[in-house]
Amino acid sequence: MSDDVLADMVPDGDAVAMDFALGALDGPALRAAELRLRRDSDFAIDVARWQADLAPLVNAVAPVAPPLAVWSCIESELFRGPIATPPPSVIARGVDSTVKLWRGLAFGASAVAAVALALLVSRPATPIAAPPPLLAASMASTNAAKAVMITATYDPARGAVILTPAAKDASGGLTPELWVIVGTDKPVSLGVIDLHDPQAHRVPEVLRSRLTNGATLAISLEPDGGSPTGQPTGPVVAAGKLTVI
Amino acid sequence: MSGALNIVSHLAGIAAGDRAALKHLYDATSAKLFGIILRILAERSEAEDVLQEVYITVWRKAAEFDATRASPITWMATIARNRAIDRLRARGSRPTTTLDLAAEVVEPSPAADDLIDSANDARRVTAALDRLDPRHAAIIRSAYYEGMTYQALAEREGMPIGTLKSWVRRGLIRMRGELA
Numbered sequence: 009m010s011d012d013v014l015a016d017m018v019p020d021g022d023a024v025a026m027d028f029a030l031g032a033l034d035g036p037a038l039r040a041a042e043l044r045l046r047r048d049s050d051f052a053i054d055v056a057r058w059q060a061d062l063a064p065l066v067n068a069v070a071p072v073a074p075p076l077a078v079w080s081c082i083e084s085e086l087f088r089g090p091i092a093t094p095p096p097s098v099i100a101r102g103v104d105s106t107v108k109l110w111r112g113l114a115f116g117a118s119a120v121a122a123v124a125l126a127l128l129v130s131r132p133a134t135p136i137a138a139p140p141p142l143l144a145a146s147m148a149s150t151n152a153a154k155a156v157m158i159t160a161t162y163d164p165a166r167g168a169v170i171l172t173p174a175a176k177d178a179s180g181g182l183t184p185e186l187w188v189i190v191g192t193d194k195p196v197s198l199g200v201i202d203l204h205d206p207q208a209h210r211v212p213e214v215l216r217s218r219l220t221n222g223a224t225l226a227i228s229l230e231p232d233g234g235s236p237t238g239q240p241t242g243p244v245v246a247a248g249k250l251t252v253i
Numbered sequence: 254m255s256g257a258l259n260i261v262s263h264l265a266g267i268a269a270g271d272r273a274a275l276k277h278l279y280d281a282t283s284a285k286l287f288g289i290i291l292r293i294l295a296e297r298s299e300a301e302d303v304l305q306e307v308y309i310t311v312w313r314k315a316a317e318f319d320a321t322r323a324s325p326i327t328w329m330a331t332i333a334r335n336r337a338i339d340r341l342r343a344r345g346s347r348p349t350t351t352l353d354l355a356a357e358v359v360e361p362s363p364a365a366d367d368l369i370d371s372a373n374d375a376r377r378v379t380a381a382l383d384r385l386d387p388r389h390a391a392i393i394r395s396a397y398y399e400g401m402t403y404q405a406l407a408e409r410e411g412m413p414i415g416t417l418k419s420w421v422r423r424g425l426i427r428m429r430g431e432l433a
Contacts, residue, residue, distance in 0.1 A: 023422055026421075026422055026425050026426075027403070027418070027421075027422075030393070030396050030397060030421065030425070031334075031338045031396065031397070031400050031402075032396045032401070032402050032403045032406070032421065033402065033403070034342060034402040034403075034404055034405075035404075038342065058425070059331065061378070061428075061429055061432060062378070062397060063327045063330065063331050063374075064327065064374035064375040064377065064378040064379075065375065065378050065379065065382070065397055065398070066289050066327070066330040066331070066333075066334055066375075067326065067327070067330065067374065067375035068375050068379055069285070069288045069289045069292055069398065070288050071284035071285045071287070071288045072284060072287050072288040072291050073283075073284045073287070074283050074284065074287040074300075074301060074304055075301065077301070078283070078287075078301050078304050078305055079276075079279055079283075081301075081305050082275075082279070082305050082308045082309060085305065085309055086272075086275075086309060086312055087272060185317075196313055197313070197314055197317050199316060199317050200317065212268055212269075212270075212316040213269070213270055214270045214313075215313075215316075234317050235317075236328065236331045236332065236335070237310075237331070237332055237335045237336075238310035238311075238313065238314045238332055
């Protein structure tokens, strides 16, 4: 088969998925591909496949020892208490892309947020001695219908989120991944989940402090095994805020 | 215990909040990841920032790593590459400096043997790339390893962007054909 015939066989979507996975796009083409990644699950699958095919190439790169100071920075960032203002040089780009990533989510979650806010305003303060209250989020789908897709209830005593799907599985062969967003922080993964059946999803101990009143839970569709980047890469299909119940 | 399993066990430790496990993982893998990031960013101080970000991500994401689905090194290397490319694109119009990597002082990672497990996959893909037209393979390597865009590659090669894109796409399809 000639190269021309091969090139002609590439459907447009697949070609852009290939370009995106390779990292060769920039400017408007890159932004269009990022947008499509969130909205088009077929495209997201294509990208994930190309990324997986190309991934072994990184193993051929020669190692270079980093300076000792890098480890000290990691240690102080993670283990010396929360840092109110992260170094702008490290985080600026992250915030920017987070804002873009979650802009769609904000619209989808606005109805839920309004309800959550109304509940918060009328709620008396919780007595200090009370057992940790349950927190629940009705996670509305981010499409036009805004139907409740799944109910998530966090039980601090069990350290688990109980997920009760209300609609049928709409993951289309991708892996749903659960995220928590606190304030303006980047989304933090709580792991891949199943949208078929109700389940108790254990939350790693180090992440439990993030599940607080007002934090947002969201579900994105990711490649097999979950997001390869540590941030949502696929379309956000449902989101809602945690509220004390 | 094989190298990859060793790394998987560090990741499991990290998922349970074990700080010492993060240090072990860092000692075993940081030179590899720094090599990948530095190749894309060329600028050391930026590469160091990104390396730091990558291990912070790994600390937070370790619970999600699934050893039955991906090699731990490939998983971490993909995070490193994506972060480095994000940073490169965020530079905007700032010109990319070229760096002769051969001139870098390369110290072998103390746990270089740990990385051998993923070397087979790497060899297969590299071999598939080597069977392409050398000019096509060179362009794909520049895009992948240096994070160069089609635009930058077309300028460097002095060729129309359309031709360059079609070389890369054909090359990748052939490469995938070899892997199948």
